Amino acid sequence: MPTYLIVEQLLNGLQFGVMLFLSAAGLTLIFGVMGLINLAHGSLYMIGAFAAAAVAGATGSFVMALAASLAAAAAAGALVEILVIRRLYDRDHLDQVLATFALILIFSEGTRWMFGSFPLFLDVPSYLSGPVTLPGGIQYPLYRLTIIGIGLAIAAGLFLLIARTRIGIRIRAGEADREMIAALGVDISKLYTLVFALGAALAGLSGALVGAIQSVQVGMGEPVLILAFVVIVIGGIGSIKGALVGSLLVGLTDTFGRILLPVAFGTFMEPSAANSVGAALASMSIYLLMAVVLIVRPTGLYGRA
Amino acid sequence: MRRETFVNIAALAALFVLPVWANATGETYWVTLTTKVVILAIAGVGLNLALGLGGLVSFGHAAFFGVGGYVMGILASHLQDYVPLLTWPFLFEGSNQMPVIWLVALVFGALTALSIGLLSLRTSGVYFIMITLAFGQMLFYFAISWPAYGGEDGLSIYVRNEFPGLNTLVPIEFYGLCLTVLVAVLFLVWRISLSSFGLALGAARQNAERLQAVGIEPFRIRLTAFVISGAITALAGAMYADLNRFVSPNMFSWQTSGEIMVFVILGGVGRLFGPVLGAALFILMEHILGGMSEFWHIYLGFVLLGVVLFARGGLMGLLAGREVSHD
Numbered sequence: 001m002p003t004y005l006i007v008e009q010l011l012n013g014l015q016f017g018v019m020l021f022l023s024a025a026g027l028t029l030i031f032g033v034m035g036l037i038n039l040a041h042g043s044l045y046m047i048g049a050f051a052a053a054a055v056a057g058a059t060g061s062f063v064m065a066l067a068a069s070l071a072a073a074a075a076a077g078a079l080v081e082i083l084v085i086r087r088l089y090d091r092d093h094l095d096q097v098l099a100t101f102a103l104i105l106i107f108s109e110g111t112r113w114m115f116g117s118f119p120l121f122l123d124v125p126s127y128l129s130g131p132v133t134l135p136g137g138i139q140y141p142l143y144r145l146t147i148i149g150i151g152l153a154i155a156a157g158l159f160l161l162i163a164r165t166r167i168g169i170r171i172r173a174g175e176a177d178r179e180m181i182a183a184l185g186v187d188i189s190k191l192y193t194l195v196f197a198l199g200a201a202l203a204g205l206s207g208a209l210v211g212a213i214q215s216v217q218v219g220m221g222e223p224v225l226i227l228a229f230v231v232i233v234i235g236g237i238g239s240i241k242g243a244l245v246g247s248l249l250v251g252l253t254d255t256f257g258r259i260l261l262p263v264a265f266g267t268f269m270e271p272s273a274a275n276s277v278g279a280a281l282a283s284m285s286i287y288l289l290m291a292v293v294l295i296v297r298p299t300g301l302y303g304r305a
Numbered sequence: 306m307r308r309e310t311f312v313n314i315a316a317l318a319a320l321f322v323l324p325v326w327a328n329a330t331g332e333t334y335w336v337t338l339t340t341k342v343v344i345l346a347i348a349g350v351g352l353n354l355a356l357g358l359g360g361l362v363s364f365g366h367a368a369f370f371g372v373g374g375y376v377m378g379i380l381a382s383h384l385q386d387y388v389p390l391l392t393w394p395f396l397f398e399g400s401n402q403m404p405v406i407w408l409v410a411l412v413f414g415a416l417t418a419l420s421i422g423l424l425s426l427r428t429s430g431v432y433f434i435m436i437t438l439a440f441g442q443m444l445f446y447f448a449i450s451w452p453a454y455g456g457e458d459g460l461s462i463y464v465r466n467e468f469p470g471l472n473t474l475v476p477i478e479f480y481g482l483c484l485t486v487l488v489a490v491l492f493l494v495w496r497i498s499l500s501s502f503g504l505a506l507g508a509a510r511q512n513a514e515r516l517q518a519v520g521i522e523p524f525r526i527r528l529t530a531f532v533i534s535g536a537i538t539a540l541a542g543a544m545y546a547d548l549n550r551f552v553s554p555n556m557f558s559w560q561t562s563g564e565i566m567v568f569v570i571l572g573g574v575g576r577l578f579g580p581v582l583g584a585a586l587f588i589l590m591e592h593i594l595g596g597m598s599e600f601w602h603i604y605l606g607f608v609l610l611g612v613v614l615f616a617r618g619g620l621m622g623l624l625a626g627r628e629v630s631h632d
Contacts, residue, residue: 031431037431037434037435084610084614087614088613091613093362093430093431093434094356094362094570094574095613095617097362097364097434097566098566098567098570098609098612098613099609099610099613099614101563101566101567101609102605102606102607102608102609102610102613103606103610104606105602105603105605105606105609106602106603106606106607106610108602109600109601109602109603109606110600110603112600113600113603222559226438226439226442226559229435229438229439230435230439232435233432233435233436233439237431237432276450276451276452276453279450280447280450280451282450283443283446283447283449283450284443284446284447287439287440287442287443288443290436290439291424294424294425294427294428294436295424295427298427298428298432299428299432300432
């Protein structure tokens with residue numbers, strides 16, 4: 001396989017992984033701090049994408065669209081936290097799953113009712129479209145490269161936020177012992193709303209960024225949600241570092257699985273059979289990765305026992 | 306008589322009487338609708354064994370439902386297309402006999418549950434929910450990308466499979482068959498819940514450490530329950546495929562897992578007839594709300610949210626009171 005193809009796929013895997021991280025980070029933070037399993041996280045991703053598509057359609061500005069995706073997803077997240085999620089913190093996981101499943105139905109059908117069933121399109125702005133030439137003469141789309149940059153910058157910002165700021169200290173304290181920090185005078189319910197809105201905003205932003213490559217449609221969030229679950233299981237629930245490592249692992253495994261498996265099977269099977277077996281196995285590869293991680297470490301790579 | 310027993314008998318009586326009455330008045334549509342309720346209730350009863358009795362919140366029961374569906378689709382399509390399924394070690398042309406299909410569905414459902422359970426039961430709580438969901442998705446994507454059996458389009462079976470002595474194409478006869486299976490499954494789960502295995506399973510949910518301390522390994526108890534639960538749901542999947550004469554990867558989708566879970570919770574978690582009531586309520590809502598609005602899932606969402614937040618215990622909790630708690 002030629003080098004340029006490998007570099008290209010490496011970047012594709014990185015881009016996929018970084019976008020996955022934006023969704024998984026919020027999910028793992030929400031679980032780590034509030035102990036809540038939030039199935040509606042994918043809906044917030046979808047809301048971000050739809051808000052971006054609507055604003056881009058009205059104003060024509062991609063930056064405005066991204067700002068709208070952050071604002072709309074954060075607002076929806078805060079609203080849902082205050083109205084519904086707040087009542088679920090003391091409930092068992094079954095209740096949380098069911099209530100957030102109900103939220104998915106409400107969000108999905110609500111969006112379908114507002115925007116219709118047809119996919120919307122969010123265009124890559126002209127200053128970000130087209131390829132760039134990387135060192136070594138490899139051509140790669142500028143937009144995807146930008147996404148990787150934005151994702152990595154946000155990851156770094158999130159680490160700084162958690163590790164260096166007062167809010168971050170409170171978030172970590174909330175993870176460790178929520179009664180204690182409430183007793184110390186931290187307004188715990190405000191903190192929870194904030195964490196939820198932050199996670200929602202990240203998901204919404206990634207929805208908008210990915211929406212410009214794929215189409216913006218109802219139901220786009222759930223596949224991402226399920227991949228984010230796989231990421232969290234691999235990385236360890238509650239760990240941002242685990243979410244980053246897990247996202248990149250999943251992104252690279254998926255991308256290279258699709259390229260390499262059909263080729264690998266082609267060495268000893270006839271081409272058409274190798275393609276179908278390879279494609280079928282490639283779509284299962286990340287789940288196999290998850291199974292292997294679970295066998296070695298049942299609480300994930302960075303999870304606490 | 307306990308109120309729950311009374312509700313159970315009333316539900317069973319309704320399932321026996323209403324379709325016969327609908328059939329007599331020529332409303333065969335309602336017979337088919339009730340058949341759907343009964344089959345989905347079987348899937349729910351299967352999940353309820355793991356979820357209600359064992360406390361195993363599986364969000365991946367679509368995996369077993371789909372396996373059952375594809376067992377039916379594969380066996381019947383080979384016979385339909387005159388392509389033998391096996392030529393070695395013996396010739397097997399596929400089958401259109403429900404007892405054969407059901408048996409194979411039970412076996413493959415159990416095997417799938419065994420392999421998923423062996424991995425996912427190493428974890429608990431929220432990990433278990435996510436992992437079962439992920440394994441369900443894995444099979445979903447496998448079904449989509451495996452081209453031999455229709456891939457994304459699914460498989461159509463032109464004639465409903467046969468059952469000795471019955472004409473399964475007559476709605477009421479197929480319904481009677483499904484109802485018999487439901488009653489048998491309910492009886493089985495009832496006996497299990499009263500057996501020493503059932504007690505150990507309940508104990509594994511309430512306090513696994515104590516169970517371990519008295520010398521019973523919770524993992525094996527849970528795995529056994531998960532396998533039985535998966536097998537029952539696979540049986541329901543095979544029957545559901547036969548009802549529609551169609552199998553598609555949709556049976557594997559996470560929405561299917563969610564819906565099976567909704568039957569259990571709408572009806573009442575851990576109650577023997579909970580999934581029956583839940584499935585009936587769900588199908589009724591689908592029928593009534595779906596007739597009113599294209600966006601009926603919104604209303605379903607609000608109903609579910611209301612049940613979780615305010616009416617815990619589901620329909621059975623409403624009708625028969627909350628179960629005496631032993632926790």
